[in-house]
Amino acid sequence: MGLGGGWPSGPLGAAEVAAAHDAVDAALEAGISVFDHADIYAHGKAEEVFGKVLAQRPGLRDQVHLQTKCGIVLPGAHHPGRYDSSREAVIARVEDSLRRLGTDRVETLLIHRPDPLAHPEEIASAFVQLRNAGKVLRLGVSNMSADQMRWLQSALPEPLAANQLEMSLYRSQWLESGVLVNHPEAAGLGFPHGVLEYCQAGGVELQAWGPLAQGRYSGAPGTAETGPDAATAELVAELADEKECAPEAVVLGWLMRHPAGIRPVVGTSSPDRIRACAEAGRVARSMDRAQWYALWISARGRALP
Template sequence: MTTNTETGTHGGRVLYGCMGLGGSWEPGPYGPQDIDAAEEAVRAALESGITVFDHADIYRHGKAEAVFGEVLARTPGLRERITLQTKCGIRLPGADGGPALYDLRGAGIVRRVEESLERLRTDVIDVLLLHRPDPLADPDAIAAALMSLHGQGLVRAFGVSNMGAAQIGRLQARLDVPLVANQLEMSLHSRAWVEAGVLLNTPEGAGHGFPFGTLEHCLDHGIRLQAWGALAQGRFTGGQRTPAEHATAALLEDLARAKGTTPESVLLWWLTRHPAGIAPVVGTARPERIRACRDAALRAPDLTHEEWYELWTTARGVPLP
């Protein structure tokens, strides 16, 4: 299976996030048009050099995984060319007749993985992420469930999502295999991950909320950082709302023109240029926008030290401290 373990990344420079596949967010069936749309998005991702596909069991109430499984069934040999990643640990309101909650109980993890495998029409998940911390979870029970899934050959590797260094360390101490990924909201708009370091010991730093030391912990322990929301919901590539966003969009256009690429690729380069080796997750379902990210997947980030800082300070709208 293509997990790119030879590079230590469990994937390429960019991942495709499958949250937009499967039709509406309402529970219910999907149709042939939803499978066709998923196939077109997958084709656009592959043509753009993206071979890692990120899912979660809750995306479109399971329909995202299900239509992806249909695409795999339609395309012999595709499964062997890609890395499949999914997440579990969130229960949507109304699921199992209960309220919205986080659920990392051991038996629940195993059941959710079995359901994902069935929807995805595969016999193994390459990487399983725990989607959100569950305050009531027993880390020993989580570890037992993960090691059971690993021992049965149902999951090859594990990671987390939306967790800080202390939470990661506590879980890792109970596992016999290394955690390989931590997926966080990271973009030129959601900058708390980078500002946590430079705003230390400033009044502004007290309000950003990002767990300081998480990036450093992941770097030191070989945990790949994945960035959800990497395109910032189009705030800098057509959906500008503020003066700072308009100025950043203009700067991205200028840089893209100078470097022979697209604003989307420059925007993602801003993440991949960071020494943490951040892997952006591209979540758009629009094939043309997926293709606009091609150079971020296939080219090393072409940003100088000065250009990286110019993008950061322009998006901030105020000088660095």
């Protein structure tokens, strides 16, 4: 999402292309070969700059797995903005993404958010057309509940591949919704209860957006100096020392320690920070229950029920 110069509008320049090359190099070195896009990121410039990187590096396309999303409409002159997952829009947006990326296919397409006006049959029909043309290999969703997935699944000829949701040590409603069943504190939780279980039971890949909590526990400027955030950042730093890794790897390792096999969709485009994430898998494997619960309880700022 951060590639291509970010959200401020303006043309793509040589600096953005060079930064994208550096980010891709750092990612490949760290063993990362899946790249998450969306038609709207940086108003299309994230895909465009990635397309330039691919064009300048023959052979790279076959080493990477590209994922993009469609379904969100940014406000503009002809639309007040928000959602469009109609058949026509899905096909047109994918064609636009392929053109910007300079490729003939994306491995995964996600429907970015639920569109109350879309019908499962429409999305399914768009997907089948794109899949038969070899333009999209698998379909997934983002920010959807288990019920919404089940409904869409009922129209699809094959299983949904993934659901991308906000999940992190800070945004821990994905866990809270499970442990606060039958508990007054469950009221107001903004996470669809049961989606984790639905995905695990059906072999649907769970992807976490916002997994670093924008650096809240790993040194981002402006983090509170007291309270749960500060205490958690301290605990993360202690564990990072013990496990000989960067704090980012502890934050991601905590997420990956969960048995659902969550794949963090890391949003940094800084090469150093990408490298700092590389040890997350090792950290997850070595994180014991006491460490995992200590991090969660610290970040939530109060005991578990």
